[in-house]
Amino acid sequence: MQLNRRNLLKIATVSGAVMALGGRFAQAQEAQALRIGLSTYPAHLRPWVNVGYSGHLVSSLINRNLINCDENGQLVGELAESWENDTPTTWRFTLRAASFHDGSPVTAQDVEWTLQQIQADGSGTYMYDALRPITGVEIIDDRSFRLTTDGPLATVPALMTYPFLSILKAGSTDAEDQGIGAGPYRIAYAEKGVAIELEPNEHYFKPGLPALSGVTVTPYVDESARVAALTAGDVDLIDYVPWSAMQAIDGDSALALHKVDAGAFMYLSFNGTGVFADPRVRQAVAFGLRRDEFVQSIFFGFGAEMKGLPRVSGTPYHHDDQANFWGYDPERAKALLKEAGHEGGLQVNLLSTSQYTMHRDTAVLVQAQLAEIGITVNLTMPDWATRVNLGNQGAGDFAVQGIGLDNLDPDAVATLVDPSQAPTYLRSRNFKVEGLSDLLAKGRAEMDQAQRVETYRQVDQTVLEATSFCGICYRATGFATNAKVQDLKMLPNQVSPFSSVLFDQLKLA
Template identity: 85%
Template structure:
C-alpha cells in the first residue's frame, strides 16, 4: 500500500488516531494555512448533488467547472479555454491544458463521462434536468468537443457555470465519493462532522495559485458560535454571516465584512386556484407592502428592497423603470381591491414555516401590512418539511419563498416567474400569463444579444403587470474574515452565495 495521506487516514481511523492526525496536519500548515468556520458540514462529498451553499464552498475549492463568472459578472473560461456557437444548434468547446489532482490531463472524454453520470437515471444530480437540453456530445479530440441541442439555445455557456457541474476524472468516483477533481486544493483528511483539511494542488492551471499552504475547514452549525470563533481568532474566516452580527463585525477593526446586499431574495408566490386567479388581487398585494421594513426588521438593514425582478444592476437586462415597479402605493392597492369586488375586505391564507426565522418573520410582517389595506391573512406555519409538502400539494392562497439564482443569464428566473411550468412549491401555479412561455422560449433560442435584451424586457413587463410573483426584499450575503485575509472577492448580487469559486485567490498577509 502506498503511504499517502488517504491510506494514512485509513490506518489512523482503524487505530482510533484520527483526531491526532488532524491536529498534526493542521499544525504543520503553519501561518499560511487558512482556517474556515463553515456553517455546516456537507452531508456527503459526492459531486454534482446540491448539498447547499456550504457544500458548494468545499466543492469549489477542490473542483472546477468549464466556465465560471468573475467578480464583474462576466463569463470566463475555467477548464474551457474557449467556446463558440458554430451553428444555431451546436457549440464547440476547447479545453485548456489542465490536469486533475493526480496529474492526469483533463480531456474531452472526462467531460463526456461527467455529463453521462449527471444524466444517468437516478443520479440525483443538480443538473439532471438542465443537461437534457443537450442532445448530443461529440469528442473531436482530447481537448475539443461539440455539444448539440435540439433547438437553438443561447443559454449553453451559462449552463456550464451552474453550481455542482464540476468536471471529474472519468471513473474516479468508483473508488472515492468525491472523485478526482481539478480545483486549487485536494482533500488530505476528512472526518465527518469534525473537520476537512485541504492541501494545494500542484497541478492547478492558474500560475501562482493557490497561494495558501493549506486550508482547515471546521463546521460551526450554531451561528453565534461561528461568529464567536472568528472574533476569538479560532478561525480566520466564516461563511453565511448572520445578519444580526454583520454590524458588529463591520465595526471591528480586526475583522472585515465582505457582503453583497442584493443576494438571495424573499418573495411571494400565488395559487390561482382561489382568489389570486385575479391579477388585480395579486397586484394589490404587491402595492400594499412597505419593503424597507422587511430589510430593516428581518435582516437588520443588510439587504435591499426588491421592487422588480432580480436583474443584476449594470446588466443589459436591468432597466431602472422595471426595477422600481412595485413601489408602496396603498391607495392603488385599495383601488385594485375595490375594482376586483373586494372593497369590504378579503381573507386569504399564507403558507410559510416556523422553522426558519426569516420565513416566519416575513409571513408575520406580510400579515400585518396587508391588514392595513383590508386583506386579512391567516398564517399556516408548520416545520420546513411539512411546509414543502403542503406547497407541492398546492396548499394556501399564497406562500413565502426564499431563493437565490444559479447564474446571471436572464433565463435563470424562468423557473420562478412562469406559473405554467410543472407545479412545485417554489413558484406560482394554476394560472397563466398569456404569451409569457412563448416569449421566454424565444429568448432562450435568440443568439443576437441586442434582440435578447428586448425579448426579456417584454417578458419582464408581462410578469410585473400580471404579478406572477411578488418580490419582497433581497438579503445580504456575507463572508467575514480577519483583516489579514487578502483577495477575498465576491460574485455580484444574486450569485454572491456562490462566491467561493473565487477563493482560489485567497492568501494571508
C-alpha cells in the same frame, strides 16, 4: 485522499478530540491552513444538486466548471481554455491541460459523461431543465468537443458557469458520492456535522495555486457563535455574515468585511395545489407587503426593496416601471382577494426555516403583514436540511426563499420564475404561466441583443402579472475575515453569493 469508508473509520478515532476542540480542528496544523467557519454543514456532497450556499462553498473548493465569472462579471475560462459559436446550433470548446485530483487528465469524454449524468431522467440535478436544449456532445479529440443544441442558443457559455455544473472524472461517482473533481483542494477527512479537512491538489492547473497548505471547514450554525469564532481567532473566514454584525465587523481594525449590497435576495414561491393556483391570490400577497420594513428590520438597512424581478440597474434589461411593479397597495390586495372569492379571508401555510434568522424573520414579518389584508399565515420552520427536503416534496402553500442568480445572463431568472420546470424547493410549482416558457425559449435562442432586450421585457411583464415569483428585498452578501486573509475577491451583484469560486486565490499573511 478521497472520502471513503476507510477514511471515515480513521475519522472516528479522532472525532472525540474534534468535539472537544469545539470547532478548532485545524489549530495544530500549519499556519498557512485556512480555517473557515461555515453557516451549516452541507446536507450532502453529491455533485450537481443544489444544497445551498454552504454546499456550493465546499463544492467550489474541490471542483471546477468549464467557465466561471471573474470579479467584474466577465466570463473566463476554467477547465475550458476557449469556446466559440461555430454554427447556429453548435458551440466548440477546447479544454486546457488540467488534471483531476488523482492526476488523470480532464478530457472531453469526462465532460460528455458529466452532462449525461445531469441530463439523465430522474437525475434530480439542478441543471436538468437548463441543459435540455443541449442535444449532443461530439468528441473531436481528448481536449476538444462540440455541443449541439436543438436550436440557436445564446446562453451556452453562461450555462457552463452554473454553480453546480462541476466537471467530474467519468464514472467516479460509482465509488464515492462526491466523485473526483479538478478543484484546488481535495477532501482528506470529513465527519458529518463536525468538520471537513481539505488538502491541496498538487495537480491543480493554475500555476502557484492553491497557496494554502490546507483548509478546515467547521460548521457554526448559530450566527452569533460564527461571528464570535472569527472575533476570537478560532476561524479566519466566515460566510453569511449576519447583517446585525456587519457594522461592528466593518469597524474592527482586526477584521475585514467583504460585501456586495445588491447581492442575493429574498422572495416567495407558490404551490399551485391550493389557493395559490389563482394568480389573483398570488398578486394579493405581492401587493400586501411593505418591503421597506424587511430591509430595515431584518437586514439593518443593508439591502433594498425588490418590487420586480432581479435585474441589474444600468443594464439594458432593467426597466424602471417593471422594477417598481409591486408597490405596497393593501386596498388593491383586498380587492383581488374579494374578486378571487376570499372576501372573508383565508388560511395558508408558509414554509421557512428557523436555522437562518433572515428566513425565520422574513416568515414572521410576512405573517404579520398579510394578516392586515385578511390572510392568516401558519408557519412551518424546521432546520435547513428538513426545510429543503420538505420543499422538494412540495410541502406548504408558499415558501420563503433566499438566493442569488446563477449567472448574469438575462435568462438566469428562468430557474426561479417558470413553474413548469422540474419541481425544486427553489421555485413555484403545480401551475403554469401561459406563454412564459415560449418567451424564455425565444430569449435563449436570440443572438441579437436588441431583440433579446425586448423579449425579456415581455418575460418580466408576464411574470409580474402572473406573480409566479414574488420579490421581497435584496440583501447584502457578506464574507468576513481576519487580517491574515489576503486576496479575497467577490463576484458582482446577484452572483456574489457564489464568490467562493474565487477562493482558490486566497492567501494567508
